Amino acid sequence: MPEHILSGIKAIVAMKLRREGKLQKEIAEYLNTNRTEISHYLQGRHPSKKVLRTSQEILNLPPQYAVRIINTLSDDKEITSRIIKALYRVEVEVEREKCILCGECLECPYGAVEMGDFGVPVVNPERCRVCGRCTSLCPTGALKLIFLKKKMEE
Ligand code: SF4
Numbered sequence: 001m002p003e004h005i006l007s008g009i010k011a012i013v014a015m016k017l018r019r020e021g022k023l024q025k026e027i028a029e030y031l032n033t034n035r036t037e038i039s040h041y042l043q044g045r046h047p048s049k050k051v052l053r054t055s056q057e058i059l060n061l062p063p064q065y066a067v068r069i070i071n072t073l074s075d076d077k078e079i080t081s082r083i084i085k086a087l088y089r090v091e092v093e094v095e096r097e098k099c100i101l102c103g104e105c106l107e108c109p110y111g112a113v114e115m116g117d118f119g120v121p122v123v124n125p126e127r128c129r130v131c132g133r134c135t136s137l138c139p140t141g142a143l144k145l146i147f148l149k150k151k152m153e154e
């Protein structure tokens with residue numbers, strides 16, 4: 001089932017990117033797939049309407065829940081991160097007052113967390129894959145995924 005839902009969410013992203021003027025080739029590259037699959041998404045041949053409905057219901061959830069679900073759909077964090085970044089404007093915020101400088105968040109698997117001034121970590125948005133691991137690692141809740149204006153509504 002997760003792979004069906006992943007396909008449904010990819011199809012929704014493909015349609016969104018198409019509306020934004022991206023070419024099929026560009027969408028295929030972005031979603032790391034082939035043009036035939038993108039063509040099926042755009043023409044409604046795949047996945048099924050039922051899968052698309054369920055996928056859309058997930059995206060209708062508050063973004064913090066939708067992102068958590070998307071992150072469970074694949075171990076390929078490059079692709080989940082691309083999907084999330086196509087759908088939402090999201091970044092990791094560090095609340096300095098809550099940080100106890102424990103360094104746990106430096107365990108980010110993608111090297112996106114770096115030591116900043118006075119030992120308070122900073123997150124490099126280019127490297128961040130929005131996996132949420134650092135927010136679970138932080139013992140004080142100083143790290144949070146912050147959703148800016150939702151791209152779906154732009
Ligand atoms: S959300 Fe994931 S990729 Fe981004 S900084 Fe945190 S651990 Fe690293």
Ligand code: SF4
Nearest residue numbers: 099100102103105138
């Ligand atoms: S895990 Fe939390 S408390 Fe520890 S250094 Fe990172 S932000 Fe600060």
